[in-house]
Amino acid sequence: MLSRFLSGACALLLLLGAATAQDRASGAPMQDGTGDFAREASALIDSHARGGVFSGAVIVARDGIPLFRRAYGMADREWAIPNTPDTMFRIGSITKQFTAAAILKLAEAGSLSLDDPAIRYLPELPPAWAPMTIRMLLNHSSGLPNVTALPGYATQLGRIERSPMETVALLYREDLLFPPGTGHEYSNTGYILLAGLIERITGQSFARYLNDAILAPAGLASTWDADPGAIIPRRAAGYRRVSGEWRHALPLAASAPSGAGMLASTLDDLVAWDRALFSGRVLSEASRRAMVTDYGHGYGLGLYIGTAYGHRLWSHGGFISGFSAIKDSYPDLGLTIVVLGNSEIVPAQALSRQLAALYLGEPARTEISVGQTVLDRYVGFYRTGPRSVLGVTRDGDRLTAQALGQGSTESRITLVAESDRAFVAENGAIRVAFDIEPDGRATGVMIHRDGTERAGPRIDRAIARRITARRFTRLPSGR
Structure with missing residues (x-):
C-alpha cells in the first residue's frame, strides 16, 4: 500500500495517450495506455461489484505510481458507509x-x-x-x-x-x-x-x-x-x-x-x-x-x-x-x-x-483449481424465488447449474471457479457465489445476471419438489 500519492499525479497519468492496437495485440505492457487501462480495469471490477461479489478496494501501481485506484461497496453495511481507497x-x-x-x-x-x-x-x-x-x-x-x-x-x-x-x-x-x-x-x-x-x-x-x-x-x-x-x-x-x-x-x-x-x-x-x-x-x-x-x-x-x-x-x-x-x-x-x-x-x-x-494485453488465465471435495459441498438445491430453484451438480472438476421451476426453459451452464466459493459462467454473463459455514457446509447462494441479483438459502430435495411441483422430474440428481 502506497504512502498517499498525489491525486494530481494520478490525473496526469490518466491523460497519457492510449496504447496502439498493435501493442495490445502483441501483449506488450500498456506503457503509454494508462487511460485505456483504467477504463478497462474499472469495467472489470464494476462487473464484480454490481454482482455483489466484490466489496473492497483495488490498486494497480507501476513503480509506486497508481494507474488504477478505486474502492467499492460498503465498509459498514449497518451505517451504509462506503469503502474508500484509504479504508483499512x-x-x-x-x-x-x-x-x-x-x-x-x-x-x-x-x-x-x-x-x-x-x-x-x-x-x-x-x-x-x-x-x-x-x-x-x-x-x-x-x-x-x-x-x-x-x-x-x-x-x-x-x-x-x-x-x-x-x-x-x-x-x-x-x-x-x-x-x-x-x-x-x-x-x-x-x-x-x-x-x-x-x-x-x-x-x-x-x-x-x-x-x-x-x-x-x-x-x-x-x-x-x-x-x-x-x-x-x-x-x-x-x-x-x-x-x-x-x-x-x-x-x-x-x-x-x-x-x-x-x-x-x-x-x-x-x-x-x-x-x-x-x-x-x-x-x-x-x-x-x-x-x-x-x-x-x-x-x-x-x-x-x-x-x-x-x-x-x-x-x-x-x-x-x-x-x-x-x-x-x-x-x-x-x-x-x-x-x-x-x-x-x-x-x-x-x-x-x-x-x-x-x-x-494478454488473455486472462484466472481459473482457480478447486478440489472435488470442495465442489461436492455445493451440490444441491437453492431457493432463488417463490417458485424457482437453482440446481447445482458436479461434472468432473467443474460445477454446473440450472434454473428450475415452472416456466423455466434454462439450459444447464458450466461454472468456472474464480475462488473456492465464487464462480462465473464460461461466457461471463452469470456469477454465482456460495455461502458457507466454518465447517464448509453450503447454506445459500447469490446469483448475479443481467444487472439483477438473486439470493436464497439451500433447501433439501423434498422442498425443491414442492416448489417446482410438476417439473420435479427434471431436477438433476444432485450427485
Missing part, C-alpha cells in the same frame, strides 16, 4: 511476509540463524520438533499441522485470547504431518510459532517489535495490528453470507492470528511496502534474495514464488474472518496489484490476475 482492511496471511522480514532482520543482527533449530530458543517444544529449523517454519517445510484446522477452531478455539506459544501448545500432542524438512504443507502454526520466537528473543511483544523493526522504517503509517477491540480509524467491517443473507464475520480473538495473519493495512501502504522491501530500505540484499528463493515448492519466505503471463510473480493472498485479499508483485515490470475485500466471497486472486492480463 484485514490482510490475513499477507502478514506472513512481514513476519518473515522481522525474522530476517534478527538474522542480520546476529540474534539467530535461519538454520538454527527453533527448540534452541523455545526449549518447551516437544522433542519430536527438535529437527525443525527456523527456515523450515518460514517456508512451510516443518511438518507442523495447521492450528486453524483443529475441530472447533472457528467457533471456539479461535475466540480465546492466548499468547503465540499458548496457541502453538494446542498442537503439542498432535503428530507432525511429516518429518521436518521432508515435505511441504502450508501452516499458519509455523508463523504463530515464529511470532513466539521473536517475543522470546527480543523480550518485546511481536506487535511492538514488528512496528519498530519493520513497519516504521518502511514508512507504513496505516499498517496496524488488527485487534478487534482497538479503535482503528477508517477500518472496514468484515462480512460473510449465511443462507442467502449478509452477516457479520465470526468473531476472532485479537491474539489468534498473530504472526500468521494479524495485520490490517491499506492499498497505499501495501504498495509502499513493496517499494521499501525490494529497494533495500528494510532488508539487506542477501535477506531479500532469501525471501524470494523458491525452496522447491513454489514458496520462499512469506511469499509464493512463480510466474504469470511470462513474468516473475511474488505473491501472497490472505483470508481471515470476513476478509479476502491478495498482493501480487511483478518485479521485472515494477508492477504491484493489491485487491482488498471485506467479504469472504471476494475472488481476490482471480481479480488480481485479470488486472495483470489487462495491463499486459
Whole structure:
C-alpha cells in the first residue's frame, strides 16, 4: 500500500495517450495506455461489484505510481458507509511476509540463524520438533499441522485470547504431518510459532517489535495490528453470507492470528511496502534474495514464488474472518496489484490476475483449481424465488447449474471457479457465489445476471419438489 500519492499525479497519468492496437495485440505492457487501462480495469471490477461479489478496494501501481485506484461497496453495511481507497482492511496471511522480514532482520543482527533449530530458543517444544529449523517454519517445510484446522477452531478455539506459544501448545500432542524438512504443507502454526520466537528473543511483544523493526522504517503509517477491540480509524467491517443473507464475520480473538495473519493495512501502504522491501530500505540484499528463493515448492519466505503471463510473480493472498485479499508483485515490470475485500466471497486472486492480463494485453488465465471435495459441498438445491430453484451438480472438476421451476426453459451452464466459493459462467454473463459455514457446509447462494441479483438459502430435495411441483422430474440428481 502506497504512502498517499498525489491525486494530481494520478490525473496526469490518466491523460497519457492510449496504447496502439498493435501493442495490445502483441501483449506488450500498456506503457503509454494508462487511460485505456483504467477504463478497462474499472469495467472489470464494476462487473464484480454490481454482482455483489466484490466489496473492497483495488490498486494497480507501476513503480509506486497508481494507474488504477478505486474502492467499492460498503465498509459498514449497518451505517451504509462506503469503502474508500484509504479504508483499512484485514490482510490475513499477507502478514506472513512481514513476519518473515522481522525474522530476517534478527538474522542480520546476529540474534539467530535461519538454520538454527527453533527448540534452541523455545526449549518447551516437544522433542519430536527438535529437527525443525527456523527456515523450515518460514517456508512451510516443518511438518507442523495447521492450528486453524483443529475441530472447533472457528467457533471456539479461535475466540480465546492466548499468547503465540499458548496457541502453538494446542498442537503439542498432535503428530507432525511429516518429518521436518521432508515435505511441504502450508501452516499458519509455523508463523504463530515464529511470532513466539521473536517475543522470546527480543523480550518485546511481536506487535511492538514488528512496528519498530519493520513497519516504521518502511514508512507504513496505516499498517496496524488488527485487534478487534482497538479503535482503528477508517477500518472496514468484515462480512460473510449465511443462507442467502449478509452477516457479520465470526468473531476472532485479537491474539489468534498473530504472526500468521494479524495485520490490517491499506492499498497505499501495501504498495509502499513493496517499494521499501525490494529497494533495500528494510532488508539487506542477501535477506531479500532469501525471501524470494523458491525452496522447491513454489514458496520462499512469506511469499509464493512463480510466474504469470511470462513474468516473475511474488505473491501472497490472505483470508481471515470476513476478509479476502491478495498482493501480487511483478518485479521485472515494477508492477504491484493489491485487491482488498471485506467479504469472504471476494475472488481476490482471480481479480488480481485479470488486472495483470489487462495491463499486459494478454488473455486472462484466472481459473482457480478447486478440489472435488470442495465442489461436492455445493451440490444441491437453492431457493432463488417463490417458485424457482437453482440446481447445482458436479461434472468432473467443474460445477454446473440450472434454473428450475415452472416456466423455466434454462439450459444447464458450466461454472468456472474464480475462488473456492465464487464462480462465473464460461461466457461471463452469470456469477454465482456460495455461502458457507466454518465447517464448509453450503447454506445459500447469490446469483448475479443481467444487472439483477438473486439470493436464497439451500433447501433439501423434498422442498425443491414442492416448489417446482410438476417439473420435479427434471431436477438433476444432485450427485
